[in-house]
Amino acid sequence: AQTVTQSxxxxxxxxxxxxxxxxxxxxxxxxxxxxxxxxxxxxQMILVIRQEAYKQQNATENRFSVNFQKAAKSFSLxxxxxxxxxxxxxxxxxxxxxxxxxxxxxTGTSLTVIP
Amino acid sequence: EAGVAxxxxxxxxxxxxxxxxxxxxxxxxxxxxxxQQILGQGPKLLIQFQNNGVVDDSQLPKDRFSAERLKGxxxxxxxxxxxxxxxxxxxxxxxxxxxxxxxxxxxTRLTVL
Numbered sequence: 001a002q003t004v005t006q007s008x009x010x011x012x013x014x015x016x017x018x019x020x021x022x023x024x025x026x027x028x029x030x031x032x033x034x035x036x037x038x039x040x041x042x043x044q045m046i047l048v049i050r051q052e053a054y055k056q057q058n059a060t061e062n063r064f065s066v067n068f069q070k071a072a073k074s075f076s077l078x079x080x081x082x083x084x085x086x087x088x089x090x091x092x093x094x095x096x097x098x099x100x101x102x103x104x105x106x107t108g109t110s111l112t113v114i115p
Numbered sequence: 116e117a118g119v120a121x122x123x124x125x126x127x128x129x130x131x132x133x134x135x136x137x138x139x140x141x142x143x144x145x146x147x148x149x150x151q152q153i154l155g156q157g158p159k160l161l162i163q164f165q166n167n168g169v170v171d172d173s174q175l176p177k178d179r180f181s182a183e184r185l186k187g188x189x190x191x192x193x194x195x196x197x198x199x200x201x202x203x204x205x206x207x208x209x210x211x212x213x214x215x216x217x218x219x220x221x222x223t224r225l226t227v228l
Contacts, residue, residue, distance in 0.1 A: 035216055045219040091157050102171055105157040
């Protein structure tokens with residue numbers, strides 16, 4: 001089974017600064033999807049950004065971008081110009097493209113934004 | 116477009132009691148997931164449906180947990196009897212079959228006393 005590892009249980013960043021959250025995964029598949037989800041305290045989990053493994057270009061969504069290194073099986077999230085509203089748990093997720101399209105989540109990184 | 120609906124939002128029960136959660140996915144989403152999220156941890160998949168068929172229930176404690184999606188739309192997850200360690204947030208999510216991300220509901224926070 002695929003595994004997703006987030007090695008940083010907690011991170012902090014100064015408001016307006018940049019922070020990078022790490023994620024690595026283990027798979028034998030060549031085609032898959034990767035996601036970063038954000039879960040604010042006591043609020044709903046929402047999608048931040050997604051990356052298709054067959055695309056070499058790194059995905060970007062406004063202040064959020066990823067560094068996808070397929071050979072290294074690494075998928076880090078960069079948040080630029082951090083805002084107070086970015087404070088949340090961030091989960092990295094892997095989606096298989098085989099039968100069933102299973103999702104696998106990491107254990108999460110708690111991001112604190114310091115005013 | 117309406118999101119994933121879940122009810123109830125909160126539930127407090129005593130151990131050995133039964134409880135049921137309901138989920139209505141986004142219209143047209145064939146795939147439905149139930150997750151258990153213990154405080155401070157990532158979501159753990161309990162069961163995944165494709166329409167009304169089970170795709171993966173390998174981590175569902177089948178001696179006490181059951182789930183159904185009879186008409187391939189909404190779904191119920193039941194715990195009978197509950198244990199203290201079942202205290203968690205139960206998340207429902209849905210996705211279009213074969214592609215894309217999951218959309219999550221607000222979750223049901225279960226406390227077992």
